[in-house]
Amino acid sequence: MRDLLNRGANPDAVDTNGLPVLCVAVATYGVQVAEALVESGADPDRVLPDGTTPLERAIDSGSPAVFSAVLSKGCPAKAGGAAATRTSGLLWQPAVMPAELREHAGRHYAIQFHYALPDDAWTVELSEAVPAPTAWAENPSTERYRPGAAYLVAFVPDEDPDLEPTVHIHSHDEHVIPYEIMCWFMEQVADQVERCRIAFEQDGREAAE
Structure with missing residues (x-):
């Protein structure tokens, strides 16, 4: 994708259904593709025929990695109405996106859980953590780091x-x-697999009864 964009491909191009390729990347959890498109000028605030925007769809994806990729070069203040409110909440309220953090050899890493509705699956995302927004420092109980763009994602x-x-x-x-x-x-992935398997067994017993 980056090679195509570097050769002049239109980052706001649409597919045969008229859907911007940025929305296709969001729908398929194509984090690196979405990031490349936005960095090349794709508009995350473009209003689609159904009234949504790629940014809103990224929020609805439930994936912090997808959301961060679409917002990588964007400004949350651009998003109007409900999108602005929802984006602000994701950025400035860390409790909305709880994550497990760990430091190793001077670097910080994050594991993020969320539920991906389109896949009927839990995802476990590993990323290198990035410094939290300075506004978070006003609350001494918040973490100093937050998840970055995920580079390993497990679907359970x-x-x-x-x-x-x-x-x-x-x-x-x-x-x-x-x-x-x-x-x-x-x-963390194995623990999530075990939790889902226990739930499967419980559902099976309840169905049998």
Whole structure:
């Protein structure tokens, strides 16, 4: 995608259904594609035929990584009405996006959980944490770091027991992940898999009764 954009491809191009490619990237959780499009000038506040915008769709995706990618070069003040309110809430209220943080060798990492409705699955996202907005410092109980753009995303289905959990790599750059951090991430994924399997078993017993 970056090569195409560098060769002059239109970042606001639409698909055969008239949907901007940025919205397609959001719908498919294409974090790096969305980031590249916005950095090349795609408009996250473009009003679509249904009245939504790519930014609003990124919020609705439930993925902090997708949201951060669409907002990477944007300004939340541009979004009008409900979008501005919702974007402000995501940025300035860390409790909305709880994350587990860990420091290793002087670097900070974050694991973020959220539910992806389009996939009927829980996702576990690993990212290198970034400094929190200065406004958060007004509350001494908030963290000094927040999740960055995720480069490892595990999908753990919770509706269909026949679907296997999968891990997706979302990065166009090389990332060196320390062994300890990778173990921490996989432990979190395994715990989420176990929680979903227990829920499957409980649902099966209730259905049998």
